[in-house]
Structure formats: C-alpha cells, structure tokens
Amino acid sequence: MTGEMPKLGPVAFGLIDQLGLGVFLLDQDHCVLAWNTWMAEASGLPSEQVLGRTLWQVLPDLKQTRLFGAVEDALLTGASSFFSHSLNPDLLPPLQPDGQPLLLNVRVRPVDTAEGRFCLFQVDDQTGIVAREQLLRQRGDARYRAIVDTAPEAIVTTDLAGNIQWANSAVRRNFGYAPGDLVGRDIGMLLAPDASARWPRGPAAVNRKRGASLELTGRRQDGTLFDLEVSVGGWNTDRHQFLTGILRDVTARKRAESELRHLNATLETRIEERTAELRLEAAERRRAEEALLQSQKMEAVGQLTGGMAHDFNNLLQAIQACFQILGRKAKGVPDIEPLLDAGRQAVDRGASLVRQLLAFSRKQALRPETFDVRDRMLGMRGLLERAVRADIQLEIDISAGLWPVLADPVQFELAVLNLVVNARDAIASDGRIVVAARNRILDGFGAERLSGAFVEIRVTDTGSGMGPDTVRRAFEPFFTTKAVGKGTGLGLSQVYGFCQQSGGTATVESSMGAGSTVALILPRSSEVPGSEQTRASGSSEGLGARILFVEDDPVVAPVVKAALEEFGYFVVWVPTGDEALIRLKAGERVDLLFSDVVMPGHLSGVTLAREARILRPSLPVLLSTGYSEDLVSLKGFRILAKPYHVEDLAAAIEGELGRKA
Amino acid sequence: MRSPAFALSELERDALTEIVNIGVGRAARNLSVMIKAPVQLSVPRTELLLRSEAAKVLSGRGGAGLVSVGQKFQGPFSGQALLIFPEANSLELVRAVLGDAMDLNEIIDLEQEALAEIGNVILNGCLVVVANMLRRGLTMSLPQVNRGSGSRILDAENGSSSEPVLFLRIDFKVSARDIEGYIALLMDLPSLASLRELIRSFIDNLDGKEVEE
Numbered sequence: 001m002t003g004e005m006p007k008l009g010p011v012a013f014g015l016i017d018q019l020g021l022g023v024f025l026l027d028q029d030h031c032v033l034a035w036n037t038w039m040a041e042a043s044g045l046p047s048e049q050v051l052g053r054t055l056w057q058v059l060p061d062l063k064q065t066r067l068f069g070a071v072e073d074a075l076l077t078g079a080s081s082f083f084s085h086s087l088n089p090d091l092l093p094p095l096q097p098d099g100q101p102l103l104l105n106v107r108v109r110p111v112d113t114a115e116g117r118f119c120l121f122q123v124d125d126q127t128g129i130v131a132r133e134q135l136l137r138q139r140g141d142a143r144y145r146a147i148v149d150t151a152p153e154a155i156v157t158t159d160l161a162g163n164i165q166w167a168n169s170a171v172r173r174n175f176g177y178a179p180g181d182l183v184g185r186d187i188g189m190l191l192a193p194d195a196s197a198r199w200p201r202g203p204a205a206v207n208r209k210r211g212a213s214l215e216l217t218g219r220r221q222d223g224t225l226f227d228l229e230v231s232v233g234g235w236n237t238d239r240h241q242f243l244t245g246i247l248r249d250v251t252a253r254k255r256a257e258s259e260l261r262h263l264n265a266t267l268e269t270r271i272e273e274r275t276a277e278l279r280l281e282a283a284e285r286r287r288a289e290e291a292l293l294q295s296q297k298m299e300a301v302g303q304l305t306g307g308m309a310h311d312f313n314n315l316l317q318a319i320q321a322c323f324q325i326l327g328r329k330a331k332g333v334p335d336i337e338p339l340l341d342a343g344r345q346a347v348d349r350g351a352s353l354v355r356q357l358l359a360f361s362r363k364q365a366l367r368p369e370t371f372d373v374r375d376r377m378l379g380m381r382g383l384l385e386r387a388v389r390a391d392i393q394l395e396i397d398i399s400a401g402l403w404p405v406l407a408d409p410v411q412f413e414l415a416v417l418n419l420v421v422n423a424r425d426a427i428a429s430d431g432r433i434v435v436a437a438r439n440r441i442l443d444g445f446g447a448e449r450l451s452g453a454f455v456e457i458r459v460t461d462t463g464s465g466m467g468p469d470t471v472r473r474a475f476e477p478f479f480t481t482k483a484v485g486k487g488t489g490l491g492l493s494q495v496y497g498f499c500q501q502s503g504g505t506a507t508v509e510s511s512m513g514a515g516s517t518v519a520l521i522l523p524r525s526s527e528v529p530g531s532e533q534t535r536a537s538g539s540s541e542g543l544g545a546r547i548l549f550v551e552d553d554p555v556v557a558p559v560v561k562a563a564l565e566e567f568g569y570f571v572v573w574v575p576t577g578d579e580a581l582i583r584l585k586a587g588e589r590v591d592l593l594f595s596d597v598v599m600p601g602h603l604s605g606v607t608l609a610r611e612a613r614i615l616r617p618s619l620p621v622l623l624s625t626g627y628s629e630d631l632v633s634l635k636g637f638r639i640l641a642k643p644y645h646v647e648d649l650a651a652a653i654e655g656e657l658g659r660k661a
Numbered sequence: 662m663r664s665p666a667f668a669l670s671e672l673e674r675d676a677l678t679e680i681v682n683i684g685v686g687r688a689a690r691n692l693s694v695m696i697k698a699p700v701q702l703s704v705p706r707t708e709l710l711l712r713s714e715a716a717k718v719l720s721g722r723g724g725a726g727l728v729s730v731g732q733k734f735q736g737p738f739s740g741q742a743l744l745i746f747p748e749a750n751s752l753e754l755v756r757a758v759l760g761d762a763m764d765l766n767e768i769i770d771l772e773q774e775a776l777a778e779i780g781n782v783i784l785n786g787c788l789v790v791v792a793n794m795l796r797r798g799l800t801m802s803l804p805q806v807n808r809g810s811g812s813r814i815l816d817a818e819n820g821s822s823s824e825p826v827l828f829l830r831i832d833f834k835v836s837a838r839d840i841e842g843y844i845a846l847l848m849d850l851p852s853l854a855s856l857r858e859l860i861r862s863f864i865d866n867l868d869g870k871e872v873e874e
Binding site: 080 | 720768778789802839
C-alpha cells in the first residue's frame with residue numbers, strides 16, 4: 001500500500017487505509033506516493049500497480065481533464081480545487097462492479113511538509129446519498145406530478161425575483177411555449193406589461209395571503225392577450241423560497257359573464273318595457289271597466305228615465321187636476337186663490353226638481369235607509385209593467401206583515417228592475433213573471449253563513465232557464481247570455497253586489513227549460529219606515545156624455561175621472577185596453593173613448609183606438625200620452641200631451657163630441 | 662485612501678490592477694467555458710475601506726440576499742477571494758453550468774456543490790495568475806458557499822468590522838443568462854507592506870526587462 005515514504009510514517013499510512021473514502025498522494029513529479037485501500041478496492045487497481053508511477057500513467061484519460069491543471073496549481077501555486085460529481089460525472093473511471101460510474105466529489109489540495117509540497121486527493125463517494133435523495137424525491141414527486149402534469153391550468157414556479165424555475169406541460173397549450181423555453185426567463189413574458197408588475201415578488205410575496213387570487217392579463221407566444229385568474233402560493237426549501245402560481249384561462253368564463261351581464265341588463269329593460277305595457281293595459285282595462293259600468297248605469301238609468309218621467313208626470317197631472325177641481329169647487333172662498341197658486345207653483349217646481357233628481361240619480365252612492373218593500377214594489381209596479389212586454393203577465397205577490405228592510409231603495413228598485421228585465425228577455429213569448437216577497441229567518445245560510453231576520457224578494461220567470469254552467473257564473477261581472485249589444489253582463493252582478501253590500505246576498509236557481517228564480521235577501525231593519533203620502537181620490541156626479549176612460553195608472557185615473565165628472569161627464573173607467581174592448585164589444589153605451597197610449601196588457605191605446613174605430617166608426621176617440629216618440633203611428637186620432645190641464649181635456653172632449661155631433 | 666501609510670502609489674495601483682485584471686480574465690474564460698456563453702468584465706476598482714464599508718458596497722443595490730463562494734488565501738499576503746451574485750441568480754448560474762434539462766428539484770439538490778465548484782474554478786483561475794505573476798506561492802483553501810447580507814459574507818459582523826482592507830472589485834455579467842455579480846479580493850492590511858514589495862519587484866522586473874531590451 002505504501003511505497004518508500006518513510007517520511008509520512010507508518011501510523012499515518014495505516015490510518016488512511018482505514019478511511020471510508022478514497023485518499024491518494026502525489027509528489028512534485030505527479031508520482032503516486034500513497035493509494036489507500038478504499039481507492040484500491042473501488043478502482044480495482046491494487047497499490048502495487050499504482051505506487052511509483054505518475055497518475056497519468058495509471059489513468060491516462062485523466063490528463064485531458066481539469067484535474068491535471070488542478071494538480072499543477074496545487075503543487076506550483078498552492079491552490080486547492082474541488083470537483084463535484086454533478087459537473088464531472090465521469091471524472092474517474094468506472095469504479096462500480098456493475099459498470100455504473102460512482103458519483104464522486106474530488107478535492108485536490110496542496111500539503112506542505114518539511115520535505116516539500118505534495119498534492120493530496122480526497123475522493124468522497126456520494127452515490128448512496130444521491131440515490132437515496134432521488135428515491136425520496138421520486139416518491140414524494142409521484143403524487144405531485146400526477147396532479148401538475150394532468151392539470152389543464154398552467155402551473156409555474158418562480159423565484160422571488162420572478163424568474164421562472166419550472167413550468168408544467170400545460171403552458172404549451174395555454175401560452176404556446178415549451179416548459180423548457182420558460183425556465184430562467186422572467187414571468188413577465190407570460191403576462192401583459194401592466195400585469196407583470198402585479199406578479200408577487202420579493203420576500204413579502206412568500207407570506208402573501210393564501211387563496212387570494214389575482215386577475216391578470218396573460219400574453220401568449222403569438223402576442224395575443226387573454227384573461228387569467230391566478231392563485232399564487234409561496235413555499236420554502238432549505239435554502240430557497242419559491243412562488244408557485246396556477247394560471248387559469250378564464251376567457252370563456254369572462255365572456256359568459258359578460259354575456260350574462262348583457263342579458264341581465266337587457267332582461268331588466270325588457271321587463272321594464274313589459275311592465276310598462278302591462279301597466280298601460282291594466283289602466284286601459286280599468287278605463288274600459290269604468291266605461292262599461294258607466295254604460296250599464298246609463299242603460300239602467302235610461303230605462304228608468306222614460307218610466308219615471310211617465311210616472312211623475314202622471315202624479316203631477318193628478319195633483320194639478322186636483323188643484324183644478326179645488327179651484328172650481330172653492331170658487332168664492334176667501335183667500336183660496338193665493339193658496340191654489342202656491343200649490344200649482346209647487347207642482348211646477350216639483351216637475352223641475354224631478355228632472356234634476358233624475359240627472360242626479362246617476363251619480364248616487366249607496367245610501368241605505370229603512371223602507372217598506374211592499375210600498376216600493378207597489379210604487380214601481382207601473383214601471384215594471386211597462387218594462388215587460390205585453391205578452392208577459394207580471395204578478396206581484398207580497399206576504400202580509402212584511403218586515404221593513406235596510407238597504408238603498410234606489411239600488412233596490414234598480415235591482416228589481418234588472419231582474420224583471422232579465423226575466424222578460426228570458427221569455428221568448430207568452431210567459432209569466434212573479435215578483436214575490438216574504439220574511440225569512442236564516443241560520444248559516446249560503447256562502448256568507450247569514451243568520452238572523454231577512455226579507456227575501458224572489459223574481460221567478462217561466463223563461464228558457466239556464467244550464468248549470470250558466471247558473472254558476474250568473475253573478476260574474478260581464479257574464480252575459482245576451483247577444484252582443486243587447487246587454488252589458490253587469491245586471492246580475494249589480495244585483496249581487498248590492499245585496500252583499502247591504503249585508504245580505506243573492507241566489508239564483510234555474511234549469512234548462514224550467515225558468516229561473518233569482519232571490520234578493522236583504523236584512524230586516526229595526527226601524528219603522530217613513531210613511532208614504534196618502535193618495536187623493538176624487539168624487540163623481542154622473543152627468544152628460546158617457547166617456548169610456550182607459551187609464552192604467554191608479555193615481556191618475558181617479559183624479560182625472562173626478563175632474564171629468566166635475567165637468568158633468570159620466571165616466572166609466574177601466575184600467576186596461578182589453579177591458580175597454582170587451583165593454584165596446586158588449587155593446588155598452590159609450591159617447592167617447594179616452595185612452596192612455598202606453599198601457600200594460602195585450603192592447604195598447606193605439607190598438608184599442610183602431611179596434612174601436614172598426615167596431616164603432618162614429619165613436620169619437622181621444623188619446624193622451626207622456627211620450628212623444630210614437631206620435632207618427634197615432635195619425636188620425638186626436639192626441640193630448642201629458643201633463644195636460646183639465647180645461648184643455650174638457651175642451652178636447654167637447655171638440656170631439658161636437659165634431660161627431 | 663484613508664491614510665498615507667496604507668497608500669499605494671498610482672503606479673503600484675495600476676500594476677496591481679493589471680495583475681488582477683489578467684487573473685480575472687483567466688477566471689472569466691473558465692466561467693465562459695463552463696456556461697458556454699460569453700462573460701463581460703469591468704475594469705477592477707481598487708479601494709481602501711473598512712471591512713464594514715466593504716460589506717455595504719457588496720450589499721449595494723437593494724437589500725436582496727447574496728450568495729458567495731469564498732476561498733481564503735495565505736502566503737506573503739493574505740485575504741479572501743469571493744465570487745458574489747444576487748441570490749436570485751444562483752439557480753440560473755447552476756442551471757447554466759449543469760444544462761437546462763435538469764429538473765428544478767435536482768438543481769436545488771446539486772446547487773451547493775455546483776456553486777462551490779464554479780466558484781473554485783473562477784477564483785483559482787484568478788488567484789493562481791496573481792500568485793504566479795508576483796512569483797510567490799499562496800495556499801488557497803477549498804471553496805465555501807455562504808448566503809446572506811454583505812456583512813455576513815465578509816464576516817464583518819464581529820470586531821473585525823473596523824479593520825481596513827484593500828478591496829478589489831470586478832463586475833461580471835452574462836447577458837445570455839441574465840446573470841451578474843462581482844469577483845472581489847479582500848486583502849488584510851498586515852499583508853499590504855509585503856504586497857507593495859511584491860508589486861515593486863514586479864514593476865522593477867518589467868523595467869529591467871525593458872532596459873534589457
């Protein structure tokens with residue numbers, strides 16, 4: 001093992017043979033002076049083959065390496081050199097039994113002794129250490145690699161200065177670079193210039209909050225820019241600090257977001273537009289409803305107006321006639337004239353007031369008051385009779401002892417009128433309408449669970465009736481079975497609404513072909529109704545000409561009869577044309593026929609007049625009417641317009657009788 | 662120059678600069694071969710500074726961490742030779758020498774040894790030339806890798822911080838790799854007198870040759 005190197009001493013040589021590393025020594029001439037056991041075993045060159053020869057004779061290839069210079073520097077200048085296995089993988093010949101090179105770190109240094117300077121080699125075997133490190137790393141890396149190599153996002157590691165140290169294979173797809181092209185370059189090459197400044201750098205970057213993501217603009221190799229979402233985290237090795245970023249291409253997401261935003265923005269606009277349209281439509285519908293309601297009211301009021309005008313004119317006629325009679329009878333009674341004048345003026349004012357009330361009633365709100373159904377029904381009988389056709393019999397059947405009710409009397413009359421008109425329209429030809437009223441005690445009646453004392457007014461017809469579907473919807477607003485333009489569909493709903501509002505209800509019963517019954521149920525009032533005016537009645541004397549007087553109005557008829565009798569006529573009064581015709585046919589003595597034009601029953605005044613003409617061509621006929629529209633059909637007959645003065649009537653009668661005479 | 666006693670004459674300084682320049686030139690050639698890319702050098706600057714001041718100069722631009730490979734030398738004049746670069750350049754320098762195919766983790770594993778060897782090749786190149794030109798042997802230690810601030814690298818954190826040193830600095834730059842750093846030589850003051858002598862004899866030798874010619 002040792003040559004002739006007594007200067008180093010046997011102990012030293014014994015020691016170096018025990019070392020677990022390679023040691024050998026060269027003299028000034030590069031001859032090997034010592035070659036320890038480790039070197040002999042590792043190289044397969046026993047010391048006998050080495051000692052005394054120069055290193056370059058033993059291993060000729062080594063002279064071409066930096067080792068030669070290192071030996072010279074060590075011996076001539078005193079410099080030490082270090083050769084790492086990483087930079088010099090094949091520095092020494094293959095020394096492993098399996099032919100693999102050992103990973104060796106070699107140190108070359110001068111050793112100065114009294115005998116002069118020598119060159120010492122120290123050879124450390126790193127193979128085992130490196131292999132173990134690699135194994136550990138591979139084990140640790142396996143899972144990590146499985147993640148980063150399959151990730152669709154670019155994953156890039158930089159040092160704190162922003163130099164790229166590593167990149168996964170996804171950078172090729174995301175940025176167009178091979179991972180190797182990026183290593184050593186600044187991260188800025190992957191980013192737009194302004195984004196590059198925002199990439200975390202410096203020692204503070206390692207401690208930046210985890211999970212915080214950055215929105216940066218990325219730059220591909222071809223120069224195109226795109227949106228990136230970047231998550232960056234710092235990590236340490238024993239000596240270094242790194243930042244690893246996940247760079248996610250969010251172009252598609254951004255575009256989708258922007259489209260969604262746009263869609264949302266326009267959606268709101270569209271909703272606003274549609275809302276405005278709907279608002280307009282709702283307002284339009286409300287206006288239409290109001291207009292419809294108004295027209296329905298107008299229709300009802302219109303129907304009422306004619307009848308009421310007729311009724312009130314009759315009343316005023318009667319009162320005026322009364323004053324006439326009173327004036328004549330009380331002639332000479334002191335101070336009677338001013339009183340009579342006052343009365344006549346009151347009648348005139350009454351007439352104008354009625355006109356005002358008629359106009360006013362269209363705007364009337366619900367004004368409940370206690371009233372007697374019997375009085376109201378009888379009061380409007382004439383109106384109802386005029387509302388139905390001549391081929392329909394109207395019966396009013398009111399129980400005795402009827403309770404007063406609390407409701408708006410105007411609405412009540414409107415409701416009854418509506419029902420009667422509906423009933424009339426349901427009857428194709430020849431029928432009967434019964435309006436009946438009775439007291440009822442209810443206990444949880446109907447949907448409203450009504451309990452207590454009520455008055456029920458039933459309007460029953462013998463008309464066509466309704467099917468179950470129609471019955472179910474009968475009270476619905478705008479529901480109508482009438483032809484377009486014939487009805488508003490609001491009639492029954494007004495009836496229902498009125499009853500409900502009054503604290504009662506309305507019901508309908510019907511079946512196809514069996515007629516209908518609509519019932520108004522109104523609460524009983526605890527108060528006593530205000531008393532109606534008592535009606536005046538006239539007296540008769542029976543003188544002179546015999547007049548057949550046809551007048552359906554129970555108020556007008558007696559007064560006019562009385563007034564005529566004042567004039568000395570003998571008056572036979574009948575309420576219908578039918579009755580008058582019967583009397584004429586029976587050959588009863590009649591000097592003059594005086595008839596109202598508009599009357600219930602089969603015969604109107606005009607028909608009666610014509611029939612009478614046929615039966616008795618010489619019979620004088622005088623007609624009176626409150627309406628003016630049908631005057632054309634009255635040709636050939638003398639007409640007296642209502643309200644007329646009794647003197648005018650007497651003159652007309654005398655005129656007709658005189659003409660005949 | 663702090664004190665006339667430490668002063669080198671202009672001629673002496675020029676001579677020293679020239680000697681170091683030649684040494685660093687060889688060092689740069691060694692580095693250039695290792696990284697297969699050209700290395701640019703600046704002209705050496707010579708300054709007489711306190712050790713703490715030298716440390717400040719090293720830390721220089723910004724307070725970023727530094728990496729150094731240092732070798733001590735002893736002989737007629739003693740001191741420290743250093744290869745210094747910003748820590749951020751460290752892995753890139755290793756990668757430049759080992760090749761780009763290396764995985765980051767392998768680079769990190771091999772970094773320390775590789776840096777030691779790189780520094781050794783460069784600093785030996787420089788020191789051997791200087792020693793040979795001054796015709797004196799120097800004992801040069803094996804390289805050691807250090808990290809941290811300038812004062813830590815120069816071992817200027819203890820009582821030695823107020824010692825004056827002769828500080829030679831050469832900037833180097835590898836454009837292709839974005840690597841830059843310094844090669845620095847620090848010589849202890851007690852060595853200065855013998856260094857002056859060596860420089861004078863070097864100058865005389867040159868003069869003599871010139872005379873002979």
